[in-house]
Amino acid sequence: MDSTQKQLREELLYDKTNNCVQCGYCLPVCPTYVAFGKETHSPRGRINLVKMVGEGRITNLSVLEEPFDYCLGCRACETACPTGVEYGAILEATRAAIVRRKRFTVPVRILRKSMLKKVFPSRKMMNLTGDAMWLYEKSGLKKALRTSGITKALPFHLGAFESIVPPPVSPAERKRAPGEVKARRAKQFTIAFFTGCIMDAMFHRINQLSIRLLSEAGCDVIVVQNQTCCGALHAHSGEMEEAKELAKRNIEAFEKVNADYIVNNAGGCGAMKVEYGHLLASEEEWAERAKAFSAKSKDISQILALCDLPPFNPREERVTYQRSCHMTNVQKVSKEPIDLLKRVPGIQFVEMDQAEMCCGSAGIYNIVHYDASMQILDEKMQHAKATDAAIIITTNPGCLLQMKLGVEREGLSQSVRVLHLIEYLAEAAGISVPDEN
Amino acid sequence: MRRKVLTAEHLTQIQAIVATGRVLTDESDLFSYSFDGSFGTYLPDAVVQTKSVDELAALVKLANREKIPVYPRGQSTSLSGGPLPVKGGMVFDLSVMNDVLEVYEEDLVAVVSPGVLTAAIHKAAEQRGLMYPPDPSSSHVSTIGGNLAENSGGPKGLKYGVTKDYVIGLEVITPEGEIIQTGGRTVKNVTGYDLTKLIVGSEGTLGIITKAILRLIPKPQQTATMMAIFDSLVDAGSAISKILSSGILPSKMELMDQASIVAVEQYEPLGLPTDAAALILIEMDGHPLALKAETEQAAALCQAVGAREVRIAKDKKEEAELWKARKLVSPAIVRIKPTKISEDATVPRSKIPQMCERLQEIRETYKIHLVVFGHAGDGNLHPNIICDKTDEEEMRRVEQAVTAIFKAAIELGGTLSGEHGIGTMKAPFMEMELGAAGLDMMRRIKHAWDPNEIMNPGKIFPVPGQKLELS
Numbered sequence: 001m002d003s004t005q006k007q008l009r010e011e012l013l014y015d016k017t018n019n020c021v022q023c024g025y026c027l028p029v030c031p032t033y034v035a036f037g038k039e040t041h042s043p044r045g046r047i048n049l050v051k052m053v054g055e056g057r058i059t060n061l062s063v064l065e066e067p068f069d070y071c072l073g074c075r076a077c078e079t080a081c082p083t084g085v086e087y088g089a090i091l092e093a094t095r096a097a098i099v100r101r102k103r104f105t106v107p108v109r110i111l112r113k114s115m116l117k118k119v120f121p122s123r124k125m126m127n128l129t130g131d132a133m134w135l136y137e138k139s140g141l142k143k144a145l146r147t148s149g150i151t152k153a154l155p156f157h158l159g160a161f162e163s164i165v166p167p168p169v170s171p172a173e174r175k176r177a178p179g180e181v182k183a184r185r186a187k188q189f190t191i192a193f194f195t196g197c198i199m200d201a202m203f204h205r206i207n208q209l210s211i212r213l214l215s216e217a218g219c220d221v222i223v224v225q226n227q228t229c230c231g232a233l234h235a236h237s238g239e240m241e242e243a244k245e246l247a248k249r250n251i252e253a254f255e256k257v258n259a260d261y262i263v264n265n266a267g268g269c270g271a272m273k274v275e276y277g278h279l280l281a282s283e284e285e286w287a288e289r290a291k292a293f294s295a296k297s298k299d300i301s302q303i304l305a306l307c308d309l310p311p312f313n314p315r316e317e318r319v320t321y322q323r324s325c326h327m328t329n330v331q332k333v334s335k336e337p338i339d340l341l342k343r344v345p346g347i348q349f350v351e352m353d354q355a356e357m358c359c360g361s362a363g364i365y366n367i368v369h370y371d372a373s374m375q376i377l378d379e380k381m382q383h384a385k386a387t388d389a390a391i392i393i394t395t396n397p398g399c400l401l402q403m404k405l406g407v408e409r410e411g412l413s414q415s416v417r418v419l420h421l422i423e424y425l426a427e428a429a430g431i432s433v434p435d436e437n
Numbered sequence: 438m439r440r441k442v443l444t445a446e447h448l449t450q451i452q453a454i455v456a457t458g459r460v461l462t463d464e465s466d467l468f469s470y471s472f473d474g475s476f477g478t479y480l481p482d483a484v485v486q487t488k489s490v491d492e493l494a495a496l497v498k499l500a501n502r503e504k505i506p507v508y509p510r511g512q513s514t515s516l517s518g519g520p521l522p523v524k525g526g527m528v529f530d531l532s533v534m535n536d537v538l539e540v541y542e543e544d545l546v547a548v549v550s551p552g553v554l555t556a557a558i559h560k561a562a563e564q565r566g567l568m569y570p571p572d573p574s575s576s577h578v579s580t581i582g583g584n585l586a587e588n589s590g591g592p593k594g595l596k597y598g599v600t601k602d603y604v605i606g607l608e609v610i611t612p613e614g615e616i617i618q619t620g621g622r623t624v625k626n627v628t629g630y631d632l633t634k635l636i637v638g639s640e641g642t643l644g645i646i647t648k649a650i651l652r653l654i655p656k657p658q659q660t661a662t663m664m665a666i667f668d669s670l671v672d673a674g675s676a677i678s679k680i681l682s683s684g685i686l687p688s689k690m691e692l693m694d695q696a697s698i699v700a701v702e703q704y705e706p707l708g709l710p711t712d713a714a715a716l717i718l719i720e721m722d723g724h725p726l727a728l729k730a731e732t733e734q735a736a737a738l739c740q741a742v743g744a745r746e747v748r749i750a751k752d753k754k755e756e757a758e759l760w761k762a763r764k765l766v767s768p769a770i771v772r773i774k775p776t777k778i779s780e781d782a783t784v785p786r787s788k789i790p791q792m793c794e795r796l797q798e799i800r801e802t803y804k805i806h807l808v809v810f811g812h813a814g815d816g817n818l819h820p821n822i823i824c825d826k827t828d829e830e831e832m833r834r835v836e837q838a839v840t841a842i843f844k845a846a847i848e849l850g851g852t853l854s855g856e857h858g859i860g861t862m863k864a865p866f867m868e869m870e871l872g873a874a875g876l877d878m879m880r881r882i883k884h885a886w887d888p889n890e891i892m893n894p895g896k897i898f899p900v901p902g903q904k905l906e907l908s
Contacts, residue, residue: 018775022474024514024578028554037486037533038466045469052468057478063465082768
């Protein structure tokens, strides 16, 4: 083996592919295999392609581009895998190898550069995004553009998403958000709250509800200063160096407070945070600190499940839950959200068929692979509809938007609501924000 | 690199025939259909996906005329190389034919297309209080077409038999491109040769199964599970014989040797005794009252032959806990080393203790990491060799050990393969079991069906001088 081949093997984590015994147990749980119907879009197929590159049988890395590009990164295959193949690691390494060798088309390059490098990591930019959304709605621009049909002409099908984004928060309300909230009953934990970039810009109210609910449940909550984007979108797009930089900034920021847990409410961010330990394992100065950060990272449902909650008003309704893939398959949290829902009296919880299948949101997948994503979503909606639930619960912002889009596509906006778990629990407990008390 | 079998002209014709499906020829696609759950990478020239039996038959006619190899494939979970396109040509991805699954309760049959997952048949039958018993451990992934081609077994083989015992009719595309029906919808049928049974287990070398009529039986009311732990493998073996000769027929009887118990405990501690020589897991099914009596009797028999401990599950949850040990064997052993060679040599039940001893000797002679577990009740053990395929010296020893395992099984009156099939790897040992004349009769049947050798070539029959090679 020559040195470039050896280097390529290391770059692609070839050794990890040997743990795959090609049993195929990942096939039925892979949304892209099910939707596109060929092995090339399955985890086993993708891993084999990496093997073939490592063994010199495929010499042109671009052969791998489409199969890896279309992977949702939901990692349901890892949960199904009997031999513990680290698919996520192989996926990210391969994407990074492809990105290093690739020149993107101009619009994609601009999107990657501006969004990944400038916008998500910057609190200022994300606040501006939130403010712009507010302005867009309040100024009448939204209405004007909708009437004119311009939104339909946006690139990347962005027009399709325009109608489902949540009502924005005014700049004044955003500024009023507290930095620290005390427990409203006997104190159990001190929580360092991770706001997330998209959560905070687009779902600021869900963050505020999360903080309120935590305090009602007996937690002191600190909103840590100088925190930044978790880096998940970067890692999933093969921008590993950026992802590591963001991880380090977050570790430093959260080391400044002494909390029992670092808590967030977005399945995707939570998954990235529990992987900081892996991400920085080879950097001496950071490895231990990253591991400690990951060990403290929890989803809000895990914390609420440990606490006494404020009383819920009875709800006579059918509710189903679209799991967050990263929460299920990476954080390994799947029971707590359902247990919390079942604490609401009167609720009829119905699990949908193939609940563990991805909804097709997958970070920015639904933007860059719109058609594929809609194919996966439409499949998901058939199962969601079959439950006859009036409420679909989600635990991640991407899923929340995607399921709203699904409801809209099915023409069900009048009868089905899509809510984040926290919104639902807050509603059932009669909690709302902004809260003047 | 192998020369392409398909010419541009062929490809045009293939594309013209496949009007309702897809023909895949991209490099990424060809590599994705080049492997199965066993060894080796073989690129096809094209992969065809269509639900149309007529299109497939037309393709086979073309292939027969032009001598293009054809390989039927399900989800490629095969452990013996069944779907590998070893001589190039066309792979037919039959997993796309997954839309026929009809259960006829009054006839106690199910009619299925080949791409239906076996687990989907289990589910459909159960919803009507019926059962399709063959239960290979891959049934949630593997297609019924693949199960039929390989005559798959599973733990329930002990009481209920294997795939072939539940197939009463087939629709098959012959290697000459004709569509024929074999058998029918009745359990009794002696009209002519039993071509159904010939096709089942022929590993796709005699034709392409495009539809099957399966026999269903009433679903047993309840199950009971127990685990018996032994200080010697021989005691475990006698417990198995004692139970089976006492008038009790369990639905499953699974054995784990010490190496597999240790591997599982290191992987995920379940509280299994790592100093025990073996354990057996027994599942019984039937009427609740019968189950109660039989469980007590089986427990007493185990204790009488020296079981150190017998655990009986009190409910479904405890049943699942006991079975977890067996389920974790496969994931646990691949943590030791990455390459797993899963054999399925099978011996008459009474010879299980001897086979276990022979395996012990083989482990020591060739200094290999050998783990033994499997369906002890029907003599179908799974000696698994855990190795590293990048270690050439080790792989040579593994090849010798595998040969010795086959030899031991045959000497004890058993067979090379209980349920995985011959495929590519075991072909060199066929004559050892069948004799020259026996193998020749099989060759003649193959030739009569497939005169141009286009249907899944390179499987079952060894080429002169073929040897086992694992790297």
